[in-house]
Amino acid sequence: MGFADLLIPLLSLVTSSVCAGVGGASQGGAVLCPLQCVCETRPWYTPQSVYHQARTVDCNELHLQRIPANVSSDTQVLLLQSNNISSITTELQRLTNLTELDLSQNHFTQVSSMGLSTLGRLVTLYLEENRIEELEDFSLRNLSSLEELYINHNHISSIGPKAFAGLTNLLRLHLNSNRLVAIDSRWFESLPSLEILMIGENPILGLEEKNFLPLSRLHSLVLAGMGLASVPSAAFLGLDYLESLSFYDNRLRSVPRDALSMLPNLKFLDLNKNPIGRVQQGDFQNLQHLEELSLNNMEELLMVERAAFQNLPEIAKLELCNNPRLSYIDPQAFSDLSSLRTLLLHSNQLSLLSGDLLSSLPSLEEVSLHSNPLRCDCLSSWGPHLGNQSHLKMLESSITLCSTPHHLIGRELQEVVAFAWGGPGGGGANSCLPHISPHAFPPAMNVSAGQPITLECWADADPAPQFYWVTPTGDK
Ligand SMILES: *[C@@H]1O[C@H](CO)[C@@H](O)[C@H](O)[C@H]1NC(C)=O
Ligand SMILES: *[C@@H]1O[C@H](CO)[C@@H](O)[C@H](O)[C@H]1NC(C)=O
Ligand SMILES: *[C@@H]1O[C@H](CO)[C@@H](O)[C@H](O)[C@H]1NC(C)=O
Ligand SMILES: *[C@@H]1O[C@H](CO)[C@@H](O)[C@H](O)[C@H]1NC(C)=O
Ligand SMILES: *[C@@H]1O[C@H](CO)[C@@H](O)[C@H](O)[C@H]1NC(C)=O
Ligand SMILES: *[C@@H]1O[C@H](CO)[C@@H](O)[C@H](O)[C@H]1NC(C)=O
Numbered sequence: 286m287g288f289a290d291l292l293i294p295l296l297s298l299v300t301s302s303v304c305a306g307v308g309g310a311s312q313g314g315a316v317l318c319p320l321q322c323v324c325e326t327r328p329w330y331t332p333q334s335v336y337h338q339a340r341t342v343d344c345n346e347l348h349l350q351r352i353p354a355n356v357s358s359d360t361q362v363l364l365l366q367s368n369n370i371s372s373i374t375t376e377l378q379r380l381t382n383l384t385e386l387d388l389s390q391n392h393f394t395q396v397s398s399m400g401l402s403t404l405g406r407l408v409t410l411y412l413e414e415n416r417i418e419e420l421e422d423f424s425l426r427n428l429s430s431l432e433e434l435y436i437n438h439n440h441i442s443s444i445g446p447k448a449f450a451g452l453t454n455l456l457r458l459h460l461n462s463n464r465l466v467a468i469d470s471r472w473f474e475s476l477p478s479l480e481i482l483m484i485g486e487n488p489i490l491g492l493e494e495k496n497f498l499p500l501s502r503l504h505s506l507v508l509a510g511m512g513l514a515s516v517p518s519a520a521f522l523g524l525d526y527l528e529s530l531s532f533y534d535n536r537l538r539s540v541p542r543d544a545l546s547m548l549p550n551l552k553f554l555d556l557n558k559n560p561i562g563r564v565q566q567g568d569f570q571n572l573q574h575l576e577e578l579s580l581n582n583m584e585e586l587l588m589v590e591r592a593a594f595q596n597l598p599e600i601a602k603l604e605l606c607n608n609p610r611l612s613y614i615d616p617q618a619f620s621d622l623s624s625l626r627t628l629l630l631h632s633n634q635l636s637l638l639s640g641d642l643l644s645s646l647p648s649l650e651e652v653s654l655h656s657n658p659l660r661c662d663c664l665s666s667w668g669p670h671l672g673n674q675s676h677l678k679m680l681e682s683s684i685t686l687c688s689t690p691h692h693l694i695g696r697e698l699q700e701v702v703a704f705a706w707g708g709p710g711g712g713g714a715n716s717c718l719p720h721i722s723p724h725a726f727p728p729a730m731n732v733s734a735g736q737p738i739t740l741e742c743w744a745d746a747d748p749a750p751q752f753y754w755v756t757p758t759g760d761k
Pocket of ligand 2: 382
């Protein structure tokens with residue numbers, strides 16, 4: 286089509302040469318560019334976000350079966366995403382200046398045969414969404430500059446204990462969505478610099494004691510979607526600098542408190558989507574630096590006990606949302622949360638929050654309560670916090686609506702409170718009776734005659750309710 290090497294200056298720092306075949310490639314010693322690829326200088330950022338200009342060869346989405354010949358040997362970034370490449374012979378050997386190589390979404394099954402051993406300057410390697418089944422020992426050993434390895438969404442079921450040998454500068458490792466059934470702490474002995482590890486969505490049978498011991502510089506660990514039902518108490522031993530931990534979508538029935546207590550620098554904890562039934566006293570103790578905690582999307586969560594969040598002096602944000610059976614938070618549950626600024630409680634089964642609960646939060650700035658079956662008759666609980674004098678910001682107040690009593694259904698909680706609290710007759714004799722959530726009890730319990738049985742009961746009301754139990758025979 287008559288295209289010669291076109292050198293197009295763009296904004297003075299990007300130059301582009303679009304080549305169309307063999308003929309043009311020889312002109313004036315110009316840069317060779319493989320057929321259909323785009324060769325140009327592009328901005329490139331290191332994992333530390335330092336800006337560089339990089340000679341880039343972009344061959345993404347070209348249905349290529351092989352790495353093109355004639356990729357210029359001064360190429361720094363080679364993009365081959367979404368092709369149909371399953372093997373490499375010697376094409377990469379000359380490309381000793383590569384800093385980024387993207388081979389994601391191809392058909393590779395093996396790493397050891399990829400000929401990566403000359404890529405001593407490679408910083409970022411994308412191998413995700415291939416069909417790699419195994420990582421053999423030493424298969425990456427010459428990649429001593431590598432800082433980021435994405436090998437997620439493959440079929441890896443086996444990783445040799447020395448598979449990562451030589452990766453002394455690796456900062457980020459994505460191993461998620463593979464077929465690993467166990468985590469071997471020996472892998473991590475080769476990774477003294479690792480800061481981020483994503484290893485979720487593997488059918489791991491369980492974590493083991495000291496599973497991550499060598500990762501003394503790890504900041505962030507994602508253990509999402511692994512079917513974890515429990516966590517051994519020493520699983521996280523050695524993770525002294527871990528700041529962020531996610532257990533999203535596992536099978537934990539209680540907060541793994543012993544394991545968490547080994548993480549002195551934890552700041553962000555995500556326990557969303559686990560079948561935790563209760564948040565218990567002492568579940569989070571010792572997390573002196575925790576800043577954000579999420580307990581959302583828990584189908585089984587019924588209640589939050591008193592002092593559940595004890596000893597969390599730095600927590601600023603607490604999320605307890607989308608828990609369809611959460612009907613009760615003990616009035617003393619939040620005592621001690623002196624730094625809490627944001628409290629998200631929307632989309633639960635809460636009808637009332639004890640006034641004590643909000644009073645115990647001196648730094649609270651904003652709260653969400655919408656999509657709960659709210660009672661608007663308990664003004665002495667709501668009034669001090671939502672009345673006209675309050676500085677508390679109600680998030681989504683226009684959809685924070687009353688469910689009871691009948692004559693207030695559909696009204697805005699804050700408007701009802703503002704109107705009635707402190708107004709004529711307001712702030713005074715407003716009592717409200719306890720409602721006991723239908724979710725609070727199991728539908729049936731079997732007990733043999735003469736055996737002890739414990740039934741728990743909780744409800745908010747004003748004044749605070751008293752509880753007693755009447756047996757089927759009428760005894761109180
Ligand atoms: C690649 O370069 C070789 C010589 O170095 C040449 O024979 C070949 O035709 C080139 N191929 C392409 C696709 O430019
Ligand atoms: C690789 O980079 C170095 C320094 O940036 C440069 O001197 C050398 O010429 C480059 N090699 C190739 C093959 O372009
Ligand atoms: C990918 O390559 C294989 C052979 O390696 C071939 O059978 C298949 O048709 C190719 N698929 C596409 C989409 O090109
Ligand atoms: C790769 O590393 C091994 C062992 O460290 C070394 O013997 C070999 O020469 C290296 N290969 C290249 C191509 O640098
Ligand atoms: C509080 O504000 C509402 C709406 O602005 C107003 O109707 C009500 O009279 C106010 N109550 C008091 C006690 O000032
Ligand atoms: C109680 O016992 C009955 C009869 O043995 C059984 O059908 C039922 O499932 C049991 N219920 C519970 C909650 O264990």
